[in-house]
Amino acid sequence: xxxxxxxxxxxxxxxxxxxxxGMALKRADRARSxxxxxxxxxxxETARKRGIVDEWTTDPAxxxxxxxxxxxxxxxxxLEKLAETIGPHLQSGCRVTDVGSxxxxxxxxxxxxxxxxxxxxxxxxxxxxxxxxxxxxRADLFDGxxxxxxxxxxxxxxDLQFMETFWRDLGARPVxxxxxxxxxxxxxxxxxxxxxxYALAASVSDRPDWAGFIGRGFLDTTRIASSPPEVWxxxxxLNRSNLLDSLKRFEMEIGRIRERLAVDDxxxxxxxxxxxxxxxxxxxxx
Amino acid sequence: xxxxxxxxxxxxxxxxxxxxxGMALKRADRARSxxxxxxxxxxxETARKRGIVDEWTTDPAxxxxxxxxxxxxxxxxxLEKLAETIGPHLQSGCRVTDVGSxxxxxxxxxxxxxxxxxxxxxxxxxxxxxxxxxxxxRADLFDGxxxxxxxxxxxxxxDLQFMETFWRDLGARPVxxxxxxxxxxxxxxxxxxxxxxYALAASVSDRPDWAGFIGRGFLDTTRIASSPPEVWxxxxxLNRSNLLDSLKRFEMEIGRIRERLAVDDxxxxxxxxxxxxxxxxxxxxx
Numbered sequence: 001x002x003x004x005x006x007x008x009x010x011x012x013x014x015x016x017x018x019x020x021x022g023m024a025l026k027r028a029d030r031a032r033s034x035x036x037x038x039x040x041x042x043x044x045e046t047a048r049k050r051g052i053v054d055e056w057t058t059d060p061a062x063x064x065x066x067x068x069x070x071x072x073x074x075x076x077x078x079l080e081k082l083a084e085t086i087g088p089h090l091q092s093g094c095r096v097t098d099v100g101s102x103x104x105x106x107x108x109x110x111x112x113x114x115x116x117x118x119x120x121x122x123x124x125x126x127x128x129x130x131x132x133x134x135x136x137x138r139a140d141l142f143d144g145x146x147x148x149x150x151x152x153x154x155x156x157x158x159d160l161q162f163m164e165t166f167w168r169d170l171g172a173r174p175v176x177x178x179x180x181x182x183x184x185x186x187x188x189x190x191x192x193x194x195x196x197x198y199a200l201a202a203s204v205s206d207r208p209d210w211a212g213f214i215g216r217g218f219l220d221t222t223r224i225a226s227s228p229p230e231v232w233x234x235x236x237x238l239n240r241s242n243l244l245d246s247l248k249r250f251e252m253e254i255g256r257i258r259e260r261l262a263v264d265d266x267x268x269x270x271x272x273x274x275x276x277x278x279x280x281x282x283x284x285x286x
Numbered sequence: 287x288x289x290x291x292x293x294x295x296x297x298x299x300x301x302x303x304x305x306x307x308g309m310a311l312k313r314a315d316r317a318r319s320x321x322x323x324x325x326x327x328x329x330x331e332t333a334r335k336r337g338i339v340d341e342w343t344t345d346p347a348x349x350x351x352x353x354x355x356x357x358x359x360x361x362x363x364x365l366e367k368l369a370e371t372i373g374p375h376l377q378s379g380c381r382v383t384d385v386g387s388x389x390x391x392x393x394x395x396x397x398x399x400x401x402x403x404x405x406x407x408x409x410x411x412x413x414x415x416x417x418x419x420x421x422x423x424r425a426d427l428f429d430g431x432x433x434x435x436x437x438x439x440x441x442x443x444x445d446l447q448f449m450e451t452f453w454r455d456l457g458a459r460p461v462x463x464x465x466x467x468x469x470x471x472x473x474x475x476x477x478x479x480x481x482x483x484y485a486l487a488a489s490v491s492d493r494p495d496w497a498g499f500i501g502r503g504f505l506d507t508t509r510i511a512s513s514p515p516e517v518w519x520x521x522x523x524l525n526r527s528n529l530l531d532s533l534k535r536f537e538m539e540i541g542r543i544r545e546r547l548a549v550d551d552x553x554x555x556x557x558x559x560x561x562x563x564x565x566x567x568x569x570x571x572x
Contacts, residue, residue, distance in 0.1 A: 279488060
């Protein structure tokens with residue numbers, strides 16, 4: 001089913017994800033007007049010039065007024081406070097979603113900030129890139145990308161279907177998941193790799209003189225250590241318990257390799273690496 | 287100085303590196319004829335058809351006969367035995383090098399297999415890619431790439447200069463380094479990232495159902511876990527002691543992040559991630 005366009009969409013945080021939601025909404029002809037809300041005038045003005053938003057403001061409360069769709073796309077650490085701020089200003093029947101990488105308890109806390117007649121549903125599009133800001137936004141960012149929708153006991157079936165259609169219109173593949181389960185999975189496949197990449201980069205922090213010997217392998221493995229520390233500090237903290245569990249599993253795996261290497265057990269070592277390669281190959285070429 | 291061409295070059299192991307040496311030698315007009323030595327007929331025939339080698343054989347002793355340059359480019363775990371095999375068949379004045387990722391004690395052991403009037407010098411071009419075999423070889427693989435030359439007390443100054451010119455002719459940037467120091471550096475910037483990538487892939491080996499949630503970050507961070515387990519088992523074993531030291535350093539760094547996260551120390555956590563990001567950014571964009 002294709003829905004009628006939203007009359008007024010407010011995108012809070014017009015970065016790579018928020019900006020791309022705006023562009024994809026326009027591409028799908030699903031928004032009559034879009035207002036961008038943010039803090040940096042320059043980025044907001046870029047978004048306007050690129051046609052991502054029609055107007056902008058730095059005032060969240062004012063920005064969401066009269067909106068029938070609100071997309072929270074600022075860093076995940078800011079979402080709870082933002083939901084508190086805008087809650088009282090949301091119009092009856094407004095739909096709210098976010099694009100944060102952590103769900104779990106955060107989803108319930110955002111839900112609590114919503115007035116009774118506002119329908120909130122958490123979303124996490126698994127898409128992105130190393131560039132950020134409105135300049136990096138693309139209408140096709142979500143094409144083919146999975147987007148996890150995290151309904152709670154309070155979510156109505158019709159509202160869930162509505163948001164599935166919404167994301168399909170933007171090109172994404174909706175997957176429905178419990179918020180807590182989402183955080184367990186993402187701690188292993190996304191948050192842990194970031195922590196590992198940061199630690200790997202840190203392990204040569206005192207050797208700038210080794211720059212000339214850095215090859216493809218090191219650069220690939222640590223690429224996401226260039227991600228913004230503020231954003232990832234918040235993600236780690238918001239998903240702390242799952243991340244510590246995933247880290248424990250990783251440390252066990254590297255411990256197994258360490259032990260086999262320490263006793264020079266060639267056969268077992270090759271077996272461990274072969275199994276790891278099989279897993280990696282199964283997850284795709286990219 | 288540009289040298290006269292070698293009259294007969296033997297490349298032992300016509301894969302990505304060995305094949306690319308052949309192609310770069312021909313591009314630089316530095317070889318009258320090249321013979322490939324290997325085990326797989328199909329790969330050797332591919333190399334001949336692509337013009338990488340002029341002829342091929344599966345017999346190392348026969349292959350090196352009459353050669354004035356021998357390039358050992360088979361997996362690093364095979365090099366010592368290969369040096370033993372070919373040693374007695376090398377012609378007087380022949381130059382020998384290898385392209386192995388481990389140097390250290392291996393260089394001395396190869397040196398020991400060489401007749402008195404043969405000049406061996408270890409090389410390690412820091413270049414490569416995820417594809418392998420003669421089909422993946424490229425004439426420009428070494429263009430701009432660092433190549434570490436690892437002279438020993440037995441290496442003459444003229445022979446070192448000769449090999450520097452050799453690699454420059456192939457497009458590479460020679461860097462001279464003690465074999466033991468080479469292994470210390472490479473354990474941190476190459477061998478450790480491989481071990482980490484294998485362990486990270488292994489940590490989700492029992493969750494094939496998570497494939498749909500795998501994003502860019504996981505794929506980048508684990509890309510090199512697709513490297514051949516046989517090759518990397520040998521590299522890990524040959525550089526065991528340095529690798530275990532580098533691993534200790536990495537485990538310390540990830541332990542620091544873990545501890546700060548466990549006590550929810552936001553400021554210290556952000557500080558650790560910021561420092562890691564600075565290091566990563568300093569090592570280049572790639």
